[in-house]
Amino acid sequence: MSTEKLLSASSISLLGFGLCLFLCVHATAGEDGQTVPGAGHLVKKGERQPIISTGFGEVSGVRVSDGNETFNIHLITLEPNSLFLPVMLHQDMVFYVHTGSGNLSYRDENKRENTTIRRGDVFRLGSGSVFFIQSDVGLERQKLRIYAIFGNAGEDLREPTEYGPYSSIRDLVLGFDKKILQETFKVPEEVIEEITSGRKPEAIVRGLPGTQEKTIREREYQFIEAVFGSTSIFSIFETSNKDKKKSKKFNIFQEKPDFENCNGWSTTVTRKKYSVLKGSKYGLFMVNLTRGGMMGPHWNPEATEIAVVLQGKGMVRVVCPSLPNKAECKNARFGVEEGDIFAVQRFHPMAQMAFNNETLVFVGFSTSTENNHPQYLAGKASVLRTLDKHILAASFGINETTFDRLDNGGRD
Amino acid sequence: MSTEKLLSASSISLLGFGLCLFLCVHATAGEDGQTVPGAGHLVKKGERQPIISTGFGEVSGVRVSDGNETFNIHLITLEPNSLFLPVMLHQDMVFYVHTGSGNLSYRDENKRENTTIRRGDVFRLGSGSVFFIQSDVGLERQKLRIYAIFGNAGEDLREPTEYGPYSSIRDLVLGFDKKILQETFKVPEEVIEEITSGRKPEAIVRGLPGTQEKTIREREYQFIEAVFGSTSIFSIFETSNKDKKKSKKFNIFQEKPDFENCNGWSTTVTRKKYSVLKGSKYGLFMVNLTRGGMMGPHWNPEATEIAVVLQGKGMVRVVCPSLPNKAECKNARFGVEEGDIFAVQRFHPMAQMAFNNETLVFVGFSTSTENNHPQYLAGKASVLRTLDKHILAASFGINETTFDRLDNGGRD
Amino acid sequence: MSTEKLLSASSISLLGFGLCLFLCVHATAGEDGQTVPGAGHLVKKGERQPIISTGFGEVSGVRVSDGNETFNIHLITLEPNSLFLPVMLHQDMVFYVHTGSGNLSYRDENKRENTTIRRGDVFRLGSGSVFFIQSDVGLERQKLRIYAIFGNAGEDLREPTEYGPYSSIRDLVLGFDKKILQETFKVPEEVIEEITSGRKPEAIVRGLPGTQEKTIREREYQFIEAVFGSTSIFSIFETSNKDKKKSKKFNIFQEKPDFENCNGWSTTVTRKKYSVLKGSKYGLFMVNLTRGGMMGPHWNPEATEIAVVLQGKGMVRVVCPSLPNKAECKNARFGVEEGDIFAVQRFHPMAQMAFNNETLVFVGFSTSTENNHPQYLAGKASVLRTLDKHILAASFGINETTFDRLDNGGRD
Numbered sequence A, B, C: 001m002s003t004e005k006l007l008s009a010s011s012i013s014l015l016g017f018g019l020c021l022f023l024c025v026h027a028t029a030g031e032d033g034q035t036v037p038g039a040g041h042l043v044k045k046g047e048r049q050p051i052i053s054t055g056f057g058e059v060s061g062v063r064v065s066d067g068n069e070t071f072n073i074h075l076i077t078l079e080p081n082s083l084f085l086p087v088m089l090h091q092d093m094v095f096y097v098h099t100g101s102g103n104l105s106y107r108d109e110n111k112r113e114n115t116t117i118r119r120g121d122v123f124r125l126g127s128g129s130v131f132f133i134q135s136d137v138g139l140e141r142q143k144l145r146i147y148a149i150f151g152n153a154g155e156d157l158r159e160p161t162e163y164g165p166y167s168s169i170r171d172l173v174l175g176f177d178k179k180i181l182q183e184t185f186k187v188p189e190e191v192i193e194e195i196t197s198g199r200k201p202e203a204i205v206r207g208l209p210g211t212q213e214k215t216i217r218e219r220e221y222q223f224i225e226a227v228f229g230s231t232s233i234f235s236i237f238e239t240s241n242k243d244k245k246k247s248k249k250f251n252i253f254q255e256k257p258d259f260e261n262c263n264g265w266s267t268t269v270t271r272k273k274y275s276v277l278k279g280s281k282y283g284l285f286m287v288n289l290t291r292g293g294m295m296g297p298h299w300n301p302e303a304t305e306i307a308v309v310l311q312g313k314g315m316v317r318v319v320c321p322s323l324p325n326k327a328e329c330k331n332a333r334f335g336v337e338e339g340d341i342f343a344v345q346r347f348h349p350m351a352q353m354a355f356n357n358e359t360l361v362f363v364g365f366s367t368s369t370e371n372n373h374p375q376y377l378a379g380k381a382s383v384l385r386t387l388d389k390h391i392l393a394a395s396f397g398i399n400e401t402t403f404d405r406l407d408n409g410g411r412d
Helices: A003-010 A019-027 A169-174 A178-185 A189-197 A210-228 A235-242 A389-396 A400-411 B003-010 B019-027 B169-174 B178-185 B189-197 B210-228 B235-242 B389-396 B400-411 C003-010 C019-027 C169-174 C178-185 C189-197 C210-228 C235-242 C389-396 C400-411
Strands: A041-043 A049-054 A057-065 A070-078 A082-089 A093-099 A101-108 A111-118 A121-125 A130-135 A144-150 A166-168 A204-206 A259-261 A264-269 A283-289 A294-299 A305-318 A332-337 A341-344 A350-354 A360-366 B041-043 B049-054 B057-065 B070-078 B082-089 B093-099 B101-108 B111-118 B121-125 B130-135 B144-150 B166-168 B204-206 B259-261 B264-269 B283-289 B294-299 B305-318 B332-337 B341-344 B350-354 B360-366 C041-043 C049-054 C057-065 C070-078 C082-089 C093-099 C101-108 C111-118 C121-125 C130-135 C144-150 C166-168 C204-206 C259-261 C264-269 C283-289 C294-299 C305-318 C332-337 C341-344 C350-354 C360-366
Touching: A041 A057, A049 A204, A057 A204, A057 A341, A070 A082, A070 A130, A070 A305, A082 A169, A082 B389, A093 A360, A111 A121, A130 A144, A166 A169, A169 B389, A178 A189, A178 B294, A178 B350, A283 A294, A283 A305, A283 A350, A294 C178, A350 A360, A350 C178, A389 C082, A389 C169, B041 B057, B049 B204, B057 B204, B057 B341, B070 B082, B070 B130, B070 B305, B082 B169, B082 C389, B093 B360, B111 B121, B130 B144, B166 B169, B169 C389, B178 B189, B178 C294, B178 C350, B283 B294, B283 B305, B283 B350, B350 B360, C041 C057, C041 C332, C049 C204, C057 C204, C057 C341, C070 C082, C070 C130, C070 C305, C082 C169, C093 C360, C111 C121, C130 C144, C166 C169, C178 C189, C283 C294, C283 C305, C283 C350, C350 C360
Parallel strands: none
Antiparallel strands: A041 A341, A049 A057, A057 A070, A070 A144, A082 A130, A082 A166, A082 A204, A093 A121, A093 A144, A101 A111, A101 A130, A259 A264, A264 A283, A283 A360, A294 A350, A305 A332, A305 A341, A305 A350, A305 A360, B041 B341, B049 B057, B057 B070, B070 B144, B082 B130, B082 B166, B082 B204, B093 B121, B093 B144, B101 B111, B101 B130, B259 B264, B264 B283, B283 B360, B294 B350, B305 B332, B305 B341, B305 B350, B305 B360, C041 C341, C049 C057, C057 C070, C070 C144, C082 C130, C082 C166, C082 C204, C093 C121, C093 C144, C101 C111, C101 C130, C259 C264, C264 C283, C283 C360, C294 C350, C305 C332, C305 C341, C305 C350, C305 C360
């Protein structure tokens, strides 16, 4: 398959980007960290809200708006050999494993499931799921880092729920009166007394000893099965149950990128590639730009994109579409670096570029599980190469002499 | 089928509840009537808003929120031999007949329908329907009491409509100018004058004499047919028209309960049992707890429940799910008695219990027409019986010695 | 087919309307131009918001609420031989061509499309489409007038987007930094400089010379193809792709009206008649009342109607449905004339009538693409002709003597 074909098939345009960009970016570096209303919304790493913080890991949350909906993202970090204690999900969760590895235990389709997770994995857990995660000790002692987004397809995210997207199992149980608990569990009063008067544990604790791992995992399954009975609570997964060939897990680095050239590569995870995304609100994509590489000007007519910068530094430019002859809506330009999160609403033209001395890698959630058919301005489809001289002159308000120069330049 | 099987199949857990509960309830009786934001919402009988009140019956309304949506419930009471005059529905209406009996006239699937209604009946009327109800004189001279909820599947109930869920036929007709009416109905001016200058009748009036009943009912059909023409306005019913075997009516007392033991019984009315609910926003359920009986701690991962207490007194405990390590959201505990309405949002753990000297019966509307797969904490699925010692200790923040005592207690 | 049959099949009732109506209308002419909250919403021609205004045409916008949703309507007027420059749609657009003729260029189902448009044409363009329009010089030198409504099926229109329903292609391109543009289009700096420093052209300009028309149009296709690549962005049209027999265009005057008599005619454009409307939020209808003709009292149980008066003058009466025994919601009566736009929410009874010395023609958008089954009060289905005396007397609060007079009058 030729690069030309890939270009048009995936509509991904990665162009070389010269020194001039660096200068341009450099000149605007002072404006970093701005959330510009109307076109492009940025939350810097430092603006994350801490949710959980223990000696064994932490969770921070970001609410980022595209100007219409508000998206809820959690960044979960586990130290090596740590345990994220069981929680129940109130919404669907789509996540990406950024670093490290570990073990995810959950119930799916009425069966206990246990799976290793590692860098590059994409996963979806349905609303109502109970899960817990233990990070590996690992040889490299890397932290397990997970970026997760929450929400159900068809759900209105204008007013997010007051409470979070998941709850601790302990809180769900111990929220009841002692008397109810005693009656429910048929134990002496003093036992309930001791349990309820106990200190609430941290949400992330030291991992269970590795030697016991297999046995314990087996018992963990029993726990989940016990709490949630034999009746499935995974209705969403049930509906996709017919697809027996589906893989539960998807690793982004095991796929050939949709597009790749010397300036970088990109991959989109659609429900066609990863059937577990059927019925999901979100799909996923990754863009990896080499130094000075640019994701050319394009817009997405079908989905908002919420991206997390995984590595490097670069610039994002977002254009605000507006009515002809009106220009109230301001275009945005912001620098991004590792840990920043930015959202771009559908139909807003954008370009992302790596600085000349840095790569730029970001993983994104897209409010569509299909190929988004991004629309590009350049490459083989360049406006200036094919537009009729008269329409061009009229549309861009330039005289035909200028056009000829542009035309000559563009068509070489 | 064994009780054990019923327990897991229906996931309904009804446990005996001892003296201690009564004490516990007693101690908190002073907090009754509180609507606690965030977890469980209660509207006491006295807080109902009067909508219609005549010598022959009354309608009161309750708007109850689950913290997300606002639900509109009407409580319709007809004295024996009274007539609820024709109205047109703007939304779907699902209702339960609590006491008494009568006659419901409506148009369905482009046909006139007339049906008796009596205690235990569940019914659904589609948006656009016209209906009227006459209560029986009856031997026991019981009032006809109906509890109805309104709303269409897929509808956003965050901002309820300004006007009510149904309108009087008279208002729809006489809202027009006299001149329009005269031209429309082709009658002399003075006739229109007399009609429009007439006093607006009560919405509930004395029933039509029983001797004329059959003839009159026949003419009532003609009325509805006349007003609404031969074109169906029951699009929702039309779509479910294919199911020819469906029954138009469902009586909750004619079904074997989903679960029953000495502590009570419960039944859920799903669209599988009652096909008329296909396409409905709401399903229905009933719980009947004997003295001291408890509906054990559970939550509903798929639907909000809005319940009306039909009989007796008891307590409701609702736990607010919250993020791990956060506890801003307050748990709620409130006493309920006949006529109270309470809503519990999905994913909020709850327990309902009858006082030791009272039964507690409630009928509920559920924002799902499928089996909700409630998740129970206790019974065969008790967390404490099956959870691994180490995960338990970690999750609940207790030391293993306490756990052993609990374990011994719970596993006997 | 007899008129009687048409009456019941189409549920359209057009009745003769005598001198009395004129008087009635005359008496209330002073109240024209009122937007009455709760029942019927009117935006006068003079209240339109100018959006584009050039020597070659103009666009004005109207936001009209039905009390629940807010609808966005654009009125596009091109002088003869003018060009509405390329824009990209952010929402579906359904439009009606009121006067004049021209040429519409757009991309549909991944193919370039070019079609003439003229008076009476109904058209739908999908979200993500790019289109431009050139008006004909024409022998009569008539302006090309288009009435368009925007919105996608299933979309919540309570809070319209900040920006408009379409954007100029130039703005989408030139919103990027010069450096990005230069890199993207591979042209010398000074060319970009000239383009970006150029004056922004008007959104509507002089038409391209007719002699070049064919060639230029061919190149325009190339432009659109170039900008948007070979990947389709017309997902909505793709889904209706299976219907190969569908016509892309529908002319309302080429159809036999659904109903016609000496008082006027009416036509509804449903997705059954015009398959391109499948998946659309809006259907379309037209009502043409001769002098003194009236669209009899009726309501629409399935859709809100947003109507634009094309010709003549008349009155609209809207009744506010309300709970029985409540009357807070005010009925509305307003005069309408050419260019006015009015919205009537579903379930609100209404009547529209032409003045005695004027015809009244309006085209309407309906929030349903199916037959709306309007419910009429009069004609063969007259309430007063068929309602049982006792139910009637009770419902309307009149004594039976009055009823008899009414009955005699109505049944002659």
